[in-house]
Amino acid sequence: MASKLLRKKTVEELTASATPLKRTMKTFDLTMLGIGAIIGTGIFVLTGKGALTAGPALSISFLLAAVCCGFAGLCYAEFASMVPVSGSAYSYSYVAFGELIAFVIGWDLILEYALQAATVSAGWSGYFNKLLEGFGIHLPVELTAAYGTTPGVTTYFNLPGFIVVLIITWVLAVGINQTKRTNDIMVMIKLAIIILFIVCTVWYVNPANWKPFSPYGIYTFQPGSSKPMGIIPAASIVFFSFIGFDAVSSSAEETVNPNKTLPRGIIYSLVISTVLYIAMTLIMTGIVKYPDFANFVDAPVAGVILATGLNWLAFIVNLGALIGMTTVMLVQLYGQTRICYAMSRDGLFPKFFGEVDDKHHTPWKGTWFFGLLTAIAGGLININILFELVNIGTLSAFIIVSAGVLWMRHTQPDAHRGFRAPGVPVTPILAIIFCAVLIAGLTWQTWVRFVIWFAIGLCVYFGYSRRHSKLNGRPEPAVADIESGKGPEPLVD
Template sequence: MEYFRKKSVKELVEQSTPLRRSMRTLDLTLLGIGAIIGTGIFVLTGKGALTAGPALSVSFVLAAVCCGFAGLCYAEFASMAPVSGSAYTYSYIAFGELVAFVIGWDLILEYALQAATVSAGWSGYFTKLLQGFGIDLPVQLTAAYGTTPGVTTYFNLPGFVVVLLITWLLSVGINQTRRANDIMVGVKLAVIVLFIVCVVWYVKPSNWQPFSPYGWYSFKQNSTVPMGIIPAASIVFFSFIGFDAVSSSAEETIEPRKTLPRGILLSLAVSTVLYIVMTLIMTGVVKYPEFSAFIDAPVAGVIVKTGMNWLALIVDFGALIGMTTVMLVQLYGQSRICYSMSRDGLFPKFFGEIHPKYRTPVKGTWFFGILTAIAGGFININVLFELVNIGTLSAFIIVAAGIIWMRHKHPEMQRGFKTPGVPFTPLIAIVFCGVLIAGLNWQTWVRFAVWFVLGLAVYFLYGARHSTMNKPSESAITAH
């Protein structure tokens, strides 16, 4: 049995199921912004500021550059293979079935854990918003067991419910999903701009000194936790995860060879500018060590420092909207990855069945939506966001390497967008991803290895046997 058998772009396009095409460049850009801007601003800036100080803005630039180079590679693949599946499909074309399955398995973990992790942050902001109206939820139902030291909690009810609501929205059609996302991203951006305009006047340049208290990489005395710009970049990289999910919408996009690259790169550019501006303002208003007092809600803490309490309610609402769009795009991307893998026979057909009315993979969407809701409701997964990062960085490395391979082996293939500076641009992406992976702790490597081995077991016990590639003469590109 050939484990590195490949599929041609022509074959993938012919096998694709005609989902409902309705998304244009603006929709894809907003989809990307919806996935990127959320947890990064409203949650991770607190931990990031404690790790890098005011130089957190440099950490965001470093993470953005890494994603930018990877985004250029994604853009070329998206224009070359306009079908669902993102890095999974691209790996199938470049490196063959086994690598594709591993990356698909990796992406399922990435999307599920990110959505579940964000649901925990969403629950915290939702609880605070209700308290502003005099409504108190039972504390035992506001977070997973053991999430908050000294507080007895059992179940994250708000997070559980919001994931199920998003799953329902995804299941009833891409038009409804697109409209909801466009509206929520518009509201989120308006709230962020309002925060910037109102708070920038409270910036004290003296709070930016020292600008980089821990340098690029160092350790505090008697501590094994890495500090500095690179470790902070490894943390806030989580903020940029999501733009790759845009490429999963290929079969629901109008003129995907043109619109997908534009949507990917525009969403990255807009999000990076907003992240840099927000972190400079926040560390300029509040001295970086003080973020330890409100690490879970750093934006709210900055507002309290300014005394503009009226703005806190608006920002809480904006945070809820922001994190909702992140979960929406992650669950959307996850369902499309599973749909693609099912269509190729690597997952059971159940995950790839298209609803005749909604033209969406309803069963697969609900299956993983429920699992994600349960994970966010019961499991303390705050410590696992680095596992999301290492999975995503691994996918980026494979996609970047795939561009070099495809340019060498198949230069004749049609490309609506070409990554500039090949092979140097993909190589830079690989190096940056490697640097960020090096900033993660060893426990993350162990967890990732366990998931990797489990994925190999699923492939050899099921995927390899049921692959559609077992049928003769199905691939136009043979293994090289």
């Protein structure tokens, strides 16, 4: 029984079972994919809440979250060059730890990608409504937010968010070339708007607003408040900003020369996004005193522009926010479908999710299934309280991938690696420590919801996945092989 739960796939088995998706993604496309996933909600929404939590030291919080993701990103890059197939952390765990752990991580990633796309669609709807109001167009308030999400206002359905998710789903379904071009164009526009904001507003920075730089220290509780304040709690909040770079590794089977391009795309996107985040937060907290962010916590960038008097810039930045959130949803839904595609191919999900359309060379049915599910969730469900669930699911995946690099270096030191994470074992150990620190900053309610999701996943695995796994058709490896990370010869279907 234990051997079946820990049965592994070899790299050869994973690559041999890959189906012919189109290989068109290059380093530039992967970097744009990573930036598209990272830069969005973090700059346009979370900077307000983060400034109230850490003050001007929010820039350090972003750096702390980036360092955590950087260490984990190096581990992802090594695995991506070693196991160049769709599935990201799910596939890596299948090679390193076995089927049960792989399923659990895949189940976590479904939570991460789908839930983040749904939550971002709610934020996208808010910015879209503001943009329309600027032209004198007002949608019925009942159709501008999920049921009960707007205090004092009767709302039933988030129509704009529902529609934008369906449009993104269509782009994903018609082919990777269309997805790549759409994402590249939107990310370039978004970066141009962010740089324009920096260039136009940096002259309004008042260094006096940076004092005190860290009013709440590293970690503290304010009198009368149950929520922690300081650099680390703010880092736990803005960590959400960096979620998505791991989706780059999901594109392995659609990438040209993945051994080299995947690591580059992951690392480049993290570095560029971190520099922009730090620059933006320093400028914003230099223009507006950090307590004043309470007046516009939901739209902090707009509040900063109002303080400068550059009203003409507001429309452009609102457009940038829309584009930024659109690329986040596009990459999250892309990663979602590729994870389920990989799990279906291995027999852990029904074949429906792994069928590749002959015309578009994409998992058409699975893409539309999860696209509709995410659109409905964003349209109907009040998911504000579930933001932290995305974080805990992602941090758990980061820990498993980092531990996997340690384990594979020990059990398969001579395996081919197109990229080797520097500083092993220190790098993956630091990634695990940083992730554990950020997890510790989450609430107990988040842990309860995570355990419930985990329990549902175990029911799916033992009720369906274990019996339908493709590994059921091969001879069981010896216990010594399981412990060493070696598997049987690749299956020939």
